[in-house]
Amino acid sequence: MRRVLCDAILARLARILVRCERIVTFRKYLVLAGVAVFGSAGDSVLSYGMKQTGNISLHHLPSLILAVFNPWIALGIVLLLAFFAAHMNALSWADLTYVLPATSMGYVVLALVARFLLHEQISPLRWLGIALITGGVGFVAGGPVLTGHEHHEKVQPAETVGSAATTGAES
C-alpha cells in the first residue's frame, strides 16, 4: 500500500517536472527575440551587400564565393551565424512549428524601423500584413511549446540523450 502511494507521488512529481520544463522563461523569450532580430538584420545587410556586388551570372558561379569578401556580406554572414545559434537553441526546447511563427516578429520590427526611423511610407496592405503576422504570433504563443516529444523527454535523462540519438532517428 505504501509502495503504491510512493509510486503515485513520484509519478505526480515527474508530471509536474515535465510541465515546469515546458514553461517558457524570460531567457527563452530572449532567445526567440534574438532569432527574430538577427535573422531580419542579417537578411537586410546581405541584400545591401549583394546590390553592391551586382548581378551574378550562372556562367560565373565562382564569383558567388568571392562575394563573401564584401564587408557588408561578411557582416550579414556574422549576423546570420548569430541567428543560426539562437535558432538551434530554440529548436532544442520547442517545436519547429512553434519557433518559426513565433520568430516572425522580425518582419514586423523591420517594417516599424523603416516607418519610424527611416521615415518610409508603409501602405495599408503592409499594415494589414503586420497585423496578420502579429495575430499569427499571438495564436502560436498562446499554445504549448512542445507537443511531439513527450516520450523522449520522460525516458532519457539529458546527459544520455546524445548517446541515444540513433534510437530517436530511427523512430
Added chain:
Amino acid sequence: MKTVYTWTAIALITLASVTGDIFLARAMKQVGDVHHLWRRVGLWTIVGRVLANPNFLFGVCAMATAFFSLLFALSWADVSLVTPAASSLTFIGTAFAAKIFLHEKVDRRRWIAALLVAAGVAMLAG
C-alpha cells in the same frame, strides 16, 4: 529569363530551407534542451554533441544550399520579393513536413498561425 531565374531560386530556397529545418530540429531534439545541458555538462560538450550529430550535418548542407540560392536570387531580384516569398512558402511547407517527419501535433491553432504569418509576410512585400 530573369523571372524564371528568380522563381527557380525561390523554389530552391524553400525546398532547401524546409529540409534543413527538419534535419536541424531533429538533431536538436536528440541533443536535448540546451538550457539544462549547459548547467550540467557545459558549452563545449553541447557543441561536440551537436557537431557529431549526422542530422545536424545534413541540415547544415541543406541550409548552405538555401543560403547560396538566396545570394543568387538577391543578385537578380529585390529582397522585398525574394525573402517574403521564400519565407511564406517555407512556413506552409514546414508545417506539413514537421507533421509528417517530426510527428509534431500541428493542431488548428498552429495551422492558423502558419497561414496568418505566411499571408502577412506576403503582404509586407506588396
